[in-house]
Amino acid sequence: MRETIKKFLPERVKYNYRNFRKYRKKQQLEREYAGNEVTCNICDHQYRIFEPFKNVPNEKCTNCGSMKRHRLLFQYLNGETELFREKKEKLKLLHFAPEKAFYDIFSKRPDIEYFPCDIDPGMYKFNRNTQIYEIDITSIDFKSETFDIILCNHVLEHIIDDKKAMTELFRVMKKSGWGIFQVPIAFNREKTYEDFSKITPEERYAAFGQIDHVRWYGLDYPRRLESAGFKVHDIKYTHEFTEEEKFRFGFPEKESIYFCSKSS
Ligand SMILES: [Zn+2]
Missing domain, CATH: 3.40.50.150 (Vaccinia Virus protein VP39)
Structure with a gap:
């Protein structure tokens, strides 16, 4: 049923929805990693720790995605x-x-x-x-x-x-x-x-x-x-x-x- 609805949605609506989901996810991660123990030298944002990625701890910057x-x-x-x-x-x-x-x-x-x-x-x-x-x-x-x-x-x-x-x-x-x-x-x-x-x-x-x-x-x-x-x-x-x-x-x-x- 969900797939059927998706098929009939205009591309623009799907694009906005995807962006909204990304925004919500980012907000959630920003809360989860809030702190000032680590600093990203690329974007200057600070976190409690960088996100793990592919089983590597302290890897990914929540803001700019740098590894x-x-x-x-x-x-x-x-x-x-x-x-x-x-x-x-x-x-x-x-x-x-x-x-x-x-x-x-x-x-x-x-x-x-x-x-x-x-x-x-x-x-x-x-x-x-x-x-x-x-x-x-x-x-x-x-x-x-x-x-x-x-x-x-x-x-x-x-x-x-x-x-x-x-x-x-x-x-x-x-x-x-x-x-x-x-x-x-x-x-x-x-x-x-x-x-x-x-x-x-x-x-x-x-x-x-x-x-x-x-x-x-x-x-x-x-x-x-x-x-x-x-x-x-x-x-x-x-x-x-x-x-x-x-x-x-x-x-x-x-x-x-x-x-x-x-x-x-
Ligand atoms: Zn960064």
């Missing part, structure tokens, strides 16, 4: 790079698989020329004020040496020909440019594990931990980036924070920042 890895990366971008500092010229930023929390910030900055992109821009349902470009990372449709900064986080583990993707990232980066290319790392593996005979979702889940991953990167990940020409700085950034700070800001326990440049 531990987003907050660590934001801390690095904000504290250690020129991205948010005063600059003479606009920086061209290419951002693969744009995370909403970052998209909302980058797309509003007048000093950043922002190019969010994905192989499937249609999958992004959030409100957009900047176009999301349709780009295949193994054949990037921009001229060589176009971008000052490239962000590509948790993408390469989905790409069969990651060597071609890395070569393309190198090609479109300016000589003075830099990028951050984060992937999940199996810290217990010296060598990256990939097996392209595994093609079904079940096989990939069993082998690589997620139905759409095609490999587990190991400790040799920086060497793969170097093979494409990058100078790679494997920055053990989580080491710079105390256990209390990691809890307060909801940072990962252990994660490197892979800072890649062309020249130094």
Whole structure:
């Protein structure tokens, strides 16, 4: 009966209803997590604790949806790079698989020329004020040496020909440019594990931990980036924070920042 009623409702009514449900859910979560024990460095909201997500405690910001890895990366971008500092010229930023929390910030900055992109821009349902470009990372449709900064986080583990993707990232980066290319790392593996005979979702889940991953990167990940020409700085950034700070800001326990440049 409910399904029948739904079928006859105009799209606009369904859209408003979905938004209303989201709003109610958010209000409920805001009450549930109210407090000031943790602080999201991206949106400045405070909570008793971050929401758990996929069995990871203290993970998701109730307000902006950021995860531990987003907050660590934001801390690095904000504290250690020129991205948010005063600059003479606009920086061209290419951002693969744009995370909403970052998209909302980058797309509003007048000093950043922002190019969010994905192989499937249609999958992004959030409100957009900047176009999301349709780009295949193994054949990037921009001229060589176009971008000052490239962000590509948790993408390469989905790409069969990651060597071609890395070569393309190198090609479109300016000589003075830099990028951050984060992937999940199996810290217990010296060598990256990939097996392209595994093609079904079940096989990939069993082998690589997620139905759409095609490999587990190991400790040799920086060497793969170097093979494409990058100078790679494997920055053990989580080491710079105390256990209390990691809890307060909801940072990962252990994660490197892979800072890649062309020249130094
Ligand atoms: Zn937040």
